[in-house]
Amino acid sequence: MASTPSVKKIMQPSDKATSGYSKAPMVRPSIPEGKGMRTADELAQATEKISVRDMSFYYSENRALTDISLSIPECCVTAFIGPSGCGKSTFLRCFNRMNDMIEGTRVEGEILLEGQDIYSSRTDIVTLRKRIGMVFQKSTPFPKSIFDNVSFGPKIAGIRKKKELYEIVERSLQRSALWDEVKDRLSESALNLSGGQQHRLCIARALANDPDILLMDEPASALDPASTARIEDLIFELKEQYTIVIVTHNMQQAARVSDQAAFFYQGLLVESGATEELFTNPKKQQTEDYITGRFG
Amino acid sequence: MTEERSGEEQSIEMELGEAAVIKLPRSTSLERAGGGLLVSLRPYYEGVIHFTLFLCASISVLVTVGIVVVLLYESIQFFFDVSIIEFLTGTRWTPLLKPQHFGILPLMCGTMLVAGGSAIVAVPIGLGTAIYLSEYASPRFRDIVKPMLEILAGIPSVVYGYLAVVFVSPIIRYVFPSAGVFNAASACIVVGIMILPMIISLSEDILQSVPLSLRGAAFALGANKFEVTVRVVVPAALSGIIASFLLAISRAIGETMAVTLAAGATPKLTLNPLESIQTMTAYIVQVSQGDTPAGTVEYRTIFAVGLTLFLTTMTMNVIAQYILSRVGERYE
Ligand SMILES: Nc1ncnc2c1ncn2[C@@H]1O[C@H](COP(=O)(O)OP(=O)(O)OP(=O)(O)O)[C@@H](O)[C@H]1O
Ligand SMILES: [Mg+2]
Numbered sequence: 331m332a333s334t335p336s337v338k339k340i341m342q343p344s345d346k347a348t349s350g351y352s353k354a355p356m357v358r359p360s361i362p363e364g365k366g367m368r369t370a371d372e373l374a375q376a377t378e379k380i381s382v383r384d385m386s387f388y389y390s391e392n393r394a395l396t397d398i399s400l401s402i403p404e405c406c407v408t409a410f411i412g413p414s415g416c417g418k419s420t421f422l423r424c425f426n427r428m429n430d431m432i433e434g435t436r437v438e439g440e441i442l443l444e445g446q447d448i449y450s451s452r453t454d455i456v457t458l459r460k461r462i463g464m465v466f467q468k469s470t471p472f473p474k475s476i477f478d479n480v481s482f483g484p485k486i487a488g489i490r491k492k493k494e495l496y497e498i499v500e501r502s503l504q505r506s507a508l509w510d511e512v513k514d515r516l517s518e519s520a521l522n523l524s525g526g527q528q529h530r531l532c533i534a535r536a537l538a539n540d541p542d543i544l545l546m547d548e549p550a551s552a553l554d555p556a557s558t559a560r561i562e563d564l565i566f567e568l569k570e571q572y573t574i575v576i577v578t579h580n581m582q583q584a585a586r587v588s589d590q591a592a593f594f595y596q597g598l599l600v601e602s603g604a605t606e607e608l609f610t611n612p613k614k615q616q617t618e619d620y621i622t623g624r625f626g
Numbered sequence: 627m628t629e630e631r632s633g634e635e636q637s638i639e640m641e642l643g644e645a646a647v648i649k650l651p652r653s654t655s656l657e658r659a660g661g662g663l664l665v666s667l668r669p670y671y672e673g674v675i676h677f678t679l680f681l682c683a684s685i686s687v688l689v690t691v692g693i694v695v696v697l698l699y700e701s702i703q704f705f706f707d708v709s710i711i712e713f714l715t716g717t718r719w720t721p722l723l724k725p726q727h728f729g730i731l732p733l734m735c736g737t738m739l740v741a742g743g744s745a746i747v748a749v750p751i752g753l754g755t756a757i758y759l760s761e762y763a764s765p766r767f768r769d770i771v772k773p774m775l776e777i778l779a780g781i782p783s784v785v786y787g788y789l790a791v792v793f794v795s796p797i798i799r800y801v802f803p804s805a806g807v808f809n810a811a812s813a814c815i816v817v818g819i820m821i822l823p824m825i826i827s828l829s830e831d832i833l834q835s836v837p838l839s840l841r842g843a844a845f846a847l848g849a850n851k852f853e854v855t856v857r858v859v860v861p862a863a864l865s866g867i868i869a870s871f872l873l874a875i876s877r878a879i880g881e882t883m884a885v886t887l888a889a890g891a892t893p894k895l896t897l898n899p900l901e902s903i904q905t906m907t908a909y910i911v912q913v914s915q916g917d918t919p920a921g922t923v924e925y926r927t928i929f930a931v932g933l934t935l936f937l938t939t940m941t942m943n944v945i946a947q948y949i950l951s952r953v954g955e956r957y958e
Contacts, residue, residue: 426846460848470843473862482857483847532843539847 368406368589370604376403379543379573380425385439387420389432394420397439398599400592407565407574409588409605411581413620416594418577419467422545425575426462427455443543460487463541467548467577469528471520471535476512479520479531483539498538505568506534507560526557533564544568546576550583562587581621585609593617697936700929707923713930719893719909721927722918728927730934732893736903737935740813740885741878743899747818748878749871752825756867759826760833761855772827779823787887790816795888802900808890811899816884821874828870832863865949872946876939882907906935 368376380402387395395417402408410418420429427448429435440447448458460483472479480499481489489495499516503509508530512523520531529549536544549565550558565574565587578584584591585605592602593616601608601617612618705713708728716729759768794812799805836859844854860867890902891912904912910928918925 428842428846431842431845456848456850459846464846466839466843466846468839470837470839472840472843472858482844482849486847486849486853486857535843535847 367605368403370607373403373406373590373604376406378402379404379444381442381445383440383442385424385437385441387417387424387429387438388436389420390434394597395424396597400599400602402573402575403590404573405569405571406589407569407576407587408590408592409584410575410577410592410594411579411584411620412594412600414579417597418594419547421594422464422547422575422577425543425545426459426464427453428464430455460539461541462543462545463536463539464545465529465533465536465547465549467551469525469532471523471528471531473519473521475517476520476523476531477516480534480538482535487539499534502534502538503531505537505564506530507564508534526553526560529553529557530561530564533561537568541572543573543575546574548577548579551579558583581609581623593620595620694936697929697933700926701933704923704926704930707926708930717895719904721924722913722916726923730906730931732895733904733906733909733931734934735895735897736810736889736893737879737905737907737938739810739897739899739903740817740881740889740905741875743810743814744817744821744878745871745875747815748822748825748874751818752822752874753829753867755822755826756829756833757855757860760830761851761859775823775826778819779827781820783820783881783883784887786816786820787884790884790888798900805900806890806902808888808892808902809900810889810903813885813888813905814899816888817878817881820881820884821878824877825870825874828873829863829867832866832870833859835866836862865952869946869949872942872949876942876946879942880907880935880939882911886911906931910935 378401382398382400382402385395385398386393398421410421412418423429424437424441425443425448429437437449441449443458443462447453472482474482477496477499480502481495484495484498489498500509500513503512508527511527512518512531520528523531533546533549546565550561553561562583565576568574569589576584576588588605590602591605591608593600593608593612593614595616601612601614603613608617609621612621618624713728713730715731716727717731718727718729719732720727755771759771763771790812791807794815795805795807795809798809798811799807805811840858840862841854844858849857885905886908889905889908891904891908892902893904893909894901896903909931913925913928
């Protein structure tokens with residue numbers, strides 16, 4: 331996959347994340363294009379993109395996450411695994427502050443994005459959400475045309491020129507492997523697409539915002555094997571440019587696509603580490619039981 | 627003993643009807659004991675209930691059919707005397723004065739003026755309020771406002787008519803000295819206020835029915851609250867909102883008391899809201915109250931006008947219902 335820094339520049343020419351690409355010690359050069367899982371060493375070398383420190387999360391009085399500390403490396407795929415209700419989605423939504431929409435929620439500790447606390451009062455949530463894109467578990471196309479769906483973010487960011495929007499739409503749809511299927515019917519309603527197509531549309535919509543980080547909540551739970559394979563390929567390609575965090579219930583999938591994995595149980599981060607190691611040589615008994623399917 | 631029990635069961639059966647019947651067959655001993663009685667009485671009770679309910683249902687159907695038949699019958703009689711062309715295209719409406727003219731356009735125009743004017747008053751305020759209540763207001767504020775809307779909706783229309791004459795009209799005449807005591811503008815304003823609760827509660831329901839996940843998706847793309855509302859929620863609810871406007875306007879067309887009091891009784895082909903006009907409904911009131919002898923052409927005008935009114939509002943309601951019925955299908 332050709333890496334295109336110029337693509338990034340179109341939308342955020344002066345974003346420091348963009349300039350960070352050239353300076354930061356990057357994992358990418360050592361990796362054959364679009365291939366391979368990062369080894370533990372490579373993970374250790376990677377720049378830290380998000381750092382979570384002693385974070386706890388409350389729904390009103392109920393603590394859903396307890397004292398989580400985790401580092402999420404740049405240009406890697408991090409997978410959250412764990413039994414249902416253990417707090418994976420909750421944790422994921424903390425990164426782009428989607429939990430703010432739910433009344434009575436509270437965060438303790440800090441989550442740093444490139445060193446800045448995203449929960450500080452000075453954080454601009456709108457900018458934060460443009461940098462941290464999210465793909466929801468259930469696909470949520472707007473009842474608008476395919477074109478309007480994908481160009482939603484750029485339009486809000488103030489891009490008005492039809493030609494520029496069209497370029498962004500085409501690029502985003504190509505990246506989400508949907509372009510060939512929809513290029514002749516961009517003006518059709520997105521609701522006419524199949525479930526798998528809608529899901530890839532939502533990925534394209536998130537990519538159109540040109541985020542640094544992509545959060546995906548069970549990106550393939552509702553898809554057939556073929557679509558799942560496409561999405562996994564997609565994640566593989568995207569990780570060359572984006573930092574990706576996925577939630578998945580599928581152990582094989584986590585093993586296939588992720589570089590780092592984190593196992594949660596009842597709001598606690600039980601174990602995290604390079605996927606290779608976590609899956610072949612887990613340190614905790616609970617982790618082993620879960621990945622071997624003995625509970626959860 | 628067996629007999630006693632079966633008698634008991636039978637009375638239970640009479641009280642509970644269907645529900646008990648469904649349960650009973652499971653107990654074989656009971657069936658043997660009282661089964662015969664149950665079976666023999668069941669069709670009788672069910673028949674009575676069935677017939678009573680059927681009667682209730684037929685009354686509304688019969689009344690509707692009756693009204694339509696009377697409207698049609700009298701209107702047809704009317705059109706023996708007055709050509710339908712004159713009725714639909716004539717620009718003067720003076721059935722009670724000589725020379726008589728039977729052009730419905732002035733009444734139509736008056737009705738549309740009031741309906742359109744009240745829509746101009748109610749649509750922006752109603753939509754704004756609905757959006758505020760659905761998207762911005764705190765649950766507490768919503769809990770206060772919604773009952774107030776019910777109260778507003780419960781005020782009798784004659785009160786609105788009275789307010790229009792003694793309160794709204796003087797203000798209009800103060801601002802526009804050329805306005806008459808009775809004028810279309812005051813009717814527009816009070817009818818607008820009358821249909822406001824309808825627009826607000828229908829639109830608010832439709833806005834609320836837009837799934838939260840859509841809002842979340844838009845927020846996650848970096849939209850702020852206003853952008854989410856204007857670019858996602860309102861467009862997604864648009865057809866339903868339009869349907870609520872149509873229903874409200876149809877209500878404004880049928881509104882009688884307030885316009886009779888406020889707008890006057892001067893059938894006039896004008897779009898000037900400061901003049902006195904007459905709507906179709908107000909005309910029907912005027913003739914029904916007066917001493918126009920039944921069976922004359924003058925008297926039959928009210929059926930022709932009534933039929934026109936009926937067709938107008940029915941068309942709008944059908945369109946609105948059609949749109950509303952399609953809104954629900956979209957989020958399945
Ligand atoms: N909006 C909410 N209000 C209150 N409690 C919530 C809310 N959402 C989730 N929770 C609770 O927080 C806990 C973690 O939920 P979360 O959705 O993060 O689980 P999950 O790990 O994503 O599960 P799954 O794999 O089933 O999606 C659960 O106990 C859940 O009941
Ligand atoms: Mg979840």
